[in-house]
Amino acid sequence: MSEPVEPVEPNEPEEPEEPEWKRKQRLARIFGDVLPETTKDEREPSTESGESGESAADRWLKSQVPPHHGG
Numbered sequence: 001m002s003e004p005v006e007p008v009e010p011n012e013p014e015e016p017e018e019p020e021w022k023r024k025q026r027l028a029r030i031f032g033d034v035l036p037e038t039t040k041d042e043r044e045p046s047t048e049s050g051e052s053g054e055s056a057a058d059r060w061l062k063s064q065v066p067p068h069h070g071g
Contacts, residue, residue, distance in 0.1 A: 018026075045053055054062075
């Protein structure tokens with residue numbers, strides 16, 4: 001029986017390790033900020049949501065309720 005042969009990998013020049021902060025900076029430059037720093041509930045209400053504090057989605061949903069359901 002013969003012993004298993006390990007695959008031979010080509011000699012690749014080793015790249016110096018990049019610091020984490022530099023890697024994050026590079027990825028942010030390429031892809032931009034994926035997520036905002038704060039969530040919607042942490043921010044001040046916007047003026048476009050009206051005086052009642054309802055969002056556009058809430059106003060649309062309420063406008064879809066049939067009259068016989070009250071409202």
